Amino acid sequence: MNDFQKELCANLKKFCMDSVEPHMEHDDSEGKFRMEIFRGLGEYGVTGVTLPEEHGGAGLSYLDYSYVLEEIAKASVPYAVTVSVSSMVQFILNEYGTKEQKEKYLPALTSGEEIGAFALSESHAGSDAASLKTTAKKVDGGYMLNGTKMWITSGGIAKTYIVMARTGGEGAKGISAFIVRDGAPGFTFGKAEKKMGWKTSPTRELVFQNCFVPTEDRLLEEGKGFTVAMGGLDRGRVAIAAIGVGCAQRALDEAVKYSLTREQFKQPIFDFQGLQFMLADMALEVMSSRLMVLSAAQSIDDNKANSKLCSMAKLKATDAAMKVTTDAVQVLGGVGYTAEYPVERFMRDAKVLQIVEGTNQIQRVVIARHLKKEYENHA
Numbered sequence: 001m002n003d004f005q006k007e008l009c010a011n012l013k014k015f016c017m018d019s020v021e022p023h024m025e026h027d028d029s030e031g032k033f034r035m036e037i038f039r040g041l042g043e044y045g046v047t048g049v050t051l052p053e054e055h056g057g058a059g060l061s062y063l064d065y066s067y068v069l070e071e072i073a074k075a076s077v078p079y080a081v082t083v084s085v086s087s088m089v090q091f092i093l094n095e096y097g098t099k100e101q102k103e104k105y106l107p108a109l110t111s112g113e114e115i116g117a118f119a120l121s122e123s124h125a126g127s128d129a130a131s132l133k134t135t136a137k138k139v140d141g142g143y144m145l146n147g148t149k150m151w152i153t154s155g156g157i158a159k160t161y162i163v164m165a166r167t168g169g170e171g172a173k174g175i176s177a178f179i180v181r182d183g184a185p186g187f188t189f190g191k192a193e194k195k196m197g198w199k200t201s202p203t204r205e206l207v208f209q210n211c212f213v214p215t216e217d218r219l220l221e222e223g224k225g226f227t228v229a230m231g232g233l234d235r236g237r238v239a240i241a242a243i244g245v246g247c248a249q250r251a252l253d254e255a256v257k258y259s260l261t262r263e264q265f266k267q268p269i270f271d272f273q274g275l276q277f278m279l280a281d282m283a284l285e286v287m288s289s290r291l292m293v294l295s296a297a298q299s300i301d302d303n304k305a306n307s308k309l310c311s312m313a314k315l316k317a318t319d320a321a322m323k324v325t326t327d328a329v330q331v332l333g334g335v336g337y338t339a340e341y342p343v344e345r346f347m348r349d350a351k352v353l354q355i356v357e358g359t360n361q362i363q364r365v366v367i368a369r370h371l372k373k374e375y376e377n378h379a
């Protein structure tokens with residue numbers, strides 16, 4: 001970490017500990033999202049970290065962004081996820097949008113005034129995203145959207161949605177990407193999901209019934225929607241990985257602190273070698289995940305975004321988050337399983353990191369496909 005990153009994280013940590021952490025136990029049990037927390041993160045300049053300053057972003061690197069997400073996740077995985085999905089939407093608009101689309105939609109997102117959401121999944125099209133069925137039928141001046149999107153992070157609280165819909169035949173090449181705003185006629189919200197974790201981040205169904213989207217709100221040309229989605233997900237997966245590192249680091253911190261003060265058999269439980277080995281392995285998982293995240297982030301900063309490395313980082317860091325948080329609950333024992341300590345919340349929040357933005361099985365598919373290509377090219 002350089003001096004700038006240290007200062008950024010120290011200030012952000014203070015904000016998170018003063019303004020986020022105190023609400024988390026209560027809001028987790030109530031399933032409550034607070035827009036003022038998200039806007040507070042916006043005032044800190046961390047809701048549009050990698051976007052250029054001309055669009056209201058902070059103009060920082062993906063390395064900086066990884067540290068930022070790690071820091072937010074140490075207080076709250078769900079708020080870090082809200083920032084990361086909104087940032088993925090900003091990347092998509094900035095990378096694939098027209099000048100007009102950027103000027104119209106980016107400032108409210110980068111400033112944290114509004115939230116962005118990404119709508120790819122459908123009930124039958126999760127891992128097999130290219131089989132999505134939502135249609136966008138060409139009509140005078142635009143498209144008519146019909147269909148239902150499932151499990152949409154920030155559904156209902158976001159204002160700007162990137163929606164993938166079918167304009168052509170079967171498969172990836174028949175998909176186009178659209179910008180749809182909350183309030184568009186024919187766009188409503190379906191059921192809000194009841195989940196194991198991420199309780200302060202709403203997950204909602206999106207319903208499109210003859211929802212008109214003007215042509216100027218299509219991203220790139222028809223048939224490029226899958227490329228738009230996958231390009232976004234490469235960055236998104238590194239962000240989810242960084243959140244996994246923050247989640248695991250917090251669980252490790254709690255486990256070490258507790259084991260140093262909790263006494264059994266007349267000594268701190270930390271002094272038992274069995275526990276020391278466990279904590280050392282947890283620290284190893286956190287550090288190796290962080291290094292992989294930083295390596296993937298660096299590949300993006302170097303304009304050599306490498307899908308294989310992004311998938312590796314996501315796979316490694318989110319599996320590590322699951323393992324480390326589970327072990328942290330074990331270290332704390334009975335109290336670890338109660339809401340008196342935050343480790344059970346971090347364990348519940350870790351689980352879905354292994355599922356979102358491509359399950360960890362899909363990350364292996366991506367990695368294996370790259371290996372095949374690389375080795376075929378060398379054959």
Ligand code: CAA
Pocket residue numbers: 085118120121126127128129130151152153172226227230231233234307355356357358359362365366
């Ligand atoms: N960047 C750019 N283009 C890409 C790409 C990438 N990373 N990956 C694939 N493409 C392109 C391919 O080049 C191909 O185009 P061409 O035919 O012109 O070469 C096209 O997309 C189709 O690619 P595939 O043949 O590889 O497509 P596939 O149907 O076999 O699927 C997959 C590949 C990797 C399994 C993909 O479906 C996938 O990633 N599935 C998981 C879906 C997912 O991650 N969902 C996340 C939902 S969003 C979310 O979770 C956010 C949240 O709320 C937190």
